[in-house]
Amino acid sequence: MSEHNAMQRAIxxxxxxxxxxxxxxxxxxxxxxxxxxxxxxxxxxxxxxTVDILERLEGRRPSPRDIGGGADTVPAGSPxxxxxxxxxxxxxxxQRVAGAVTKVGGTILSSQxxxxxxxxxxxxxxxxxxxxxxxxxxxxxxxxxEAGMPFLFIDQLVVQAPVxxxxxxxxxxxxxxxxxxxxxxxx
Numbered sequence: 001m002s003e004h005n006a007m008q009r010a011i012x013x014x015x016x017x018x019x020x021x022x023x024x025x026x027x028x029x030x031x032x033x034x035x036x037x038x039x040x041x042x043x044x045x046x047x048x049x050t051v052d053i054l055e056r057l058e059g060r061r062p063s064p065r066d067i068g069g070g071a072d073t074v075p076a077g078s079p080x081x082x083x084x085x086x087x088x089x090x091x092x093x094x095q096r097v098a099g100a101v102t103k104v105g106g107t108i109l110s111s112q113x114x115x116x117x118x119x120x121x122x123x124x125x126x127x128x129x130x131x132x133x134x135x136x137x138x139x140x141x142x143x144x145x146e147a148g149m150p151f152l153f154i155d156q157l158v159v160q161a162p163v164x165x166x167x168x169x170x171x172x173x174x175x176x177x178x179x180x181x182x183x184x185x186x187x
Contacts, residue, residue, distance in 0.1 A: 079151045080184035081125055086115055089183040090125045096152070097127050097179050100144045106133030106175075114180075126155065126180040132172040135162075145179060152181045 011018045083089035090113040098108050114126035133141065138159070145152050156178035162171050 078184070079149060081150050081181045082184060086125060086183055089181075090115055090127070093125055093152075093179070093181050094127050094129075096148075096150070097129050097145065097177070100141055100148075101129065101131050101133065103144065104133060104137035104140045106131050106137060106141065107172075123183050123185060124180045125183050126178060128156075129177045129179070131175050131177065133175065134171060135173055138173065138175070150181050152179050154178070155180050 081089040081093055083092055094111055094113055098111065101108055109130040109132060111127060111129045114128060142154060142157075146154065154177070156176065158176040160174040162173055
């Protein structure tokens with residue numbers, strides 16, 4: 001009990017020091033509690049982010065940019081040309097190229113499907129298209145062909161400056177475009 005009596009005498013002798021010590025102990029306790037709570041909240045946020053990534057990787061939930069239709073979204077569809085035969089796959093490739101050209105305001109003058117080309121052994125089908133379109137539309141056309149599905153490759157691109165004639169509308173370029181895509185083969 002002598003220690004307890006000594007502490008009481010010190011508190012009675014220095015009341016301000018006792019009050020400062022009390023406030024310091026309370027502040028340290030509050031700071032420790034605040035730090036512990038902040039650490040728990042931070043760890044919960046980390047766990048939630050990890051669960052979100054895991055769900056997206058497992059395919060249970062789409063990513064936020066897929067929902068918003070952001071610029072980095074993956075186009076829908078098969079990466080390979082579809083069709084039960086190579087002829088049908090060539091026709092779908094021709095339809096895809098013609099659709100891309102008309103979408104940017106161009107005109108197909110002639111086209112040819114290459115089923116027996118250089119890359120046909122590796123399962124590739126090619127299309128050669130002669131078309132006319134405006135100069136600003138060329139970049140949109142190339143982007144549409146290379147960024148969409150199925151995966152297409154520009155094998156050859158020959159661009160001729162606009163020539164005025166009775167068949168060519170003013171300001172339109174003449175383009176020779178060779179495009180290929182891989183056929184998935186017979187099912």
